[in-house]
Amino acid sequence: GNSVTQMEGPVTLSEEAFLTINCTYTATGYPSLFWYVQYPGEGLQLLLKATKADDKGSNKGFEATYRKETTSFHLEKGSVQVSDSAVYFCALVFPGFQKLVFGTGTRLLVSP
Amino acid sequence: ETGVTQTPRHLVMGMTNKKSLKCEQHLGHNAMYWYKQSAKKPLELMFVYSLEERVENNSVPSRFSPECPNSSHLFLHLHTLQPEDSALYLCASGILESYEQYFGPGTRLTVT
Numbered sequence: 001g002n003s004v005t006q007m008e009g010p011v012t013l014s015e016e017a018f019l020t021i022n023c024t025y026t027a028t029g030y031p032s033l034f035w036y037v038q039y040p041g042e043g044l045q046l047l048l049k050a051t052k053a054d055d056k057g058s059n060k061g062f063e064a065t066y067r068k069e070t071t072s073f074h075l076e077k078g079s080v081q082v083s084d085s086a087v088y089f090c091a092l093v094f095p096g097f098q099k100l101v102f103g104t105g106t107r108l109l110v111s112p
Numbered sequence: 113e114t115g116v117t118q119t120p121r122h123l124v125m126g127m128t129n130k131k132s133l134k135c136e137q138h139l140g141h142n143a144m145y146w147y148k149q150s151a152k153k154p155l156e157l158m159f160v161y162s163l164e165e166r167v168e169n170n171s172v173p174s175r176f177s178p179e180c181p182n183s184s185h186l187f188l189h190l191h192t193l194q195p196e197d198s199a200l201y202l203c204a205s206g207i208l209e210s211y212e213q214y215f216g217p218g219t220r221l222t223v224t
Binding site: 036041046065089100105 | 160168211217218
């Protein structure tokens with residue numbers, strides 16, 4: 001079946017550090033890929049997306065590239081801020097099905 | 113208020129109680145979703161409604177009963193729940209032809 005695997009957290013960084021959160025997927029075919037973010041006490045928000053191989057999604061300084069050869073969609077940011085502390089979810093969907101498949105989430109803690 | 117709203121934000125109920133969760137969206141979307149978020153588990157899709165018709169039910173126990181009276185409102189009726197049903201219940205809305213879903217803040221449910 002289709003699934004998403006994320007690195008277990010929490011990921012603890014100091015402000016201005018470089019961030020990588022790994023995400024790999026298992027799927028038959030070529031899904032669209034997403035990163036969602038959940039800030040404390042809030043619902044999930046779409047952070048970025050990529051719909052085909054080699055696409056790069058970006059938003060708010062975060063980036064992720066759809067790598068078909070490694071079935072990965074790692075999230076990166078060059079310089080994190082305290083306000084980036086949240087839980088990050090990797091997800092996939094197949095066009096026409098509308099069923100998002102989520103990873104377990106990775107908690108990011110950024111200290112001043 | 114814009115976006116997706118959920119009430120109540122917190123709910124504590126006994127195993128013999130009957131309660132309902134409410135979700136409302138003001139985004140003009142034609143699909144609504146219920147998810148269950150438990151600690152250290154991927155988000156679980158429970159129900160999908162498109163144009164007020166249920167299009168997916170992911171083998172959810174009958175003690176959870178959804179209702180979608182119109183395209184803006186979605187309910188989850190709860191009865192005779194178990195302690196393992198304690199979780200964050202998230203509502204989302206979206207457009208079926210699109211990949212993106214917009215989430216509410218969730219209802220934190222505790223079953224005692």
